[in-house]
C-alpha cells in the first residue's frame with residue numbers, strides 16, 4: 599500500500615532541495631563576482647578570517663535541530679566549492695596521502711581543494727614560499743609530546759605567516775597485513791606516534807624491532823610491503839595501503855590531540871576572536887624574559903602558550919614561541935607588541951588568526967571515516 603504521508607513529506611523535501619540548490623547557485627554567482635574583483639586587485643582567493651566569520655555567524659544564528667558541527671561540516675564544503683570557482687586552492691602538507699596532516703587539511707579546506715603532499719616538512723615550507731601552493735598545513739604541538747621542533751625551526755627560518763589553526767584528535771591504530779600480533783616482528787612508526795603509544799607497545803609488542811618513519815602514512819606504506827610487520831597510523835591510511843586494523847586507539851592517553859597551523863604568505867583580517875603567534879629572543883641578563891612577559895600582563899593579554907627552542911644559529915641561546923589573545927591589528931595588541939619588541943633582541947610576529955577551541959577538537963570517526971566534533 600502506498601504511504602501518502604511519506605510521499606507528501608518527500609515532495610516537501612524535493613521542493614526544499616531545489617530551493618537550496620537555486621540559492622547555492624545564487625551564492626556562487628556572488629562568489630564569482632568577488633573572484634573577479636580579487637583578480638583585478640591582485641588579492642588572495644582564500645580569506646580565512648572572512649570564512650571563519652561566515653561560519654561563526656551561522657553557528658550563532660542556527661535555531662536547530664541541525665547541530666552546530668553539521669553547520670560547520672556543510673559550510674566546509676560550500677566554502678571549498680566557492681573557492682574552487684574563483685581559483686582551485688592548492689594545499690600542501692607532509693605526505694604521503696592520509697597522514698594526520700592530510701586529515702587536518704581536509705578538515706579545514708574540504709574535499710574539493712587540490713592537495714599536494716610533500717616528502718618532508720621542509721618541502722612543505724618550500725612549496726609555499728616558492729608560490730607552488732597557496733597554503734600549507736603543518737603540526738605545531740601535540741598534547742602529549744609538546745612542540746614539533748622542526749616546524750618551530752622552519753617558522754624561524756622562512757618568511758611564512760600563520761593564518762589559521764585547528765585541533766585534531768589523534769587516534770592511532772595498530773595496522774598490519776598479518777592476522778594477529780603473534781607474527782609481528784617489526785613495527786614502523788613516526789617517532790611522535792611511538793612517544794604517544796609507548797606504554798601500549800611495551801605491553802603488547804615488546805619484542806618487535808622498531809623502525810622510525812618520516813610520517814605515519816609512510817609507516818603504513820612500509821607495513822604494506824612486509825606481512826611480518828605492523829604500523830602505527832590512522833584508519834584512513836590503513837584503508838588506503840590495504841592494512842587491517844588489529845587494535846584501535848592504542849595511544850596511552852585518551853584525548854591525544856595535535857594542534858595544526860595553516861600557513862600562508864599574507865596577513866589575515868581580524869574576526870573579533872583571534873590569537874597572535876610571536877617569536878622572540880631576549881638578552882642574556884637577569885629578568886630579560888620577565889620584562890617581555892610583563893608587557894602582556896600590563897596590557898591584560900592572555901598568553902596561551904610559551905615554549906623555548908634552542909637557537910640553531912647561536913648555540914646556548916634560546917628562541918621563545920608564544921601565543922597571545924587578540925589580533926595584531928587590534929589597537930591594544932599592536933601597542934603591546936611594539937612595547938614587547940623593544941625589550942627583545944629579536945622579535946617576529948608569526949601571524950594573527952581565528953582562535954580554535956582546543957577542548958572541541960576535530961574528531962575523525964574510526965567507524966565511519968568521517969569528521970565530527
Ligand SMILES: C=C(O[C@@H]1C=C(C(=O)O)C=C[C@H]1O)C(=O)O
Nearest residue numbers: 629632643644645648649677680
Ligand atoms: C567569496 C570569497 O572568497 C572565498 C570564499 C568565501 C565564501 O565562500 O564565503 C569566503 C572567503 C574566501 O576564502 C570572499 O572573499 O568573500
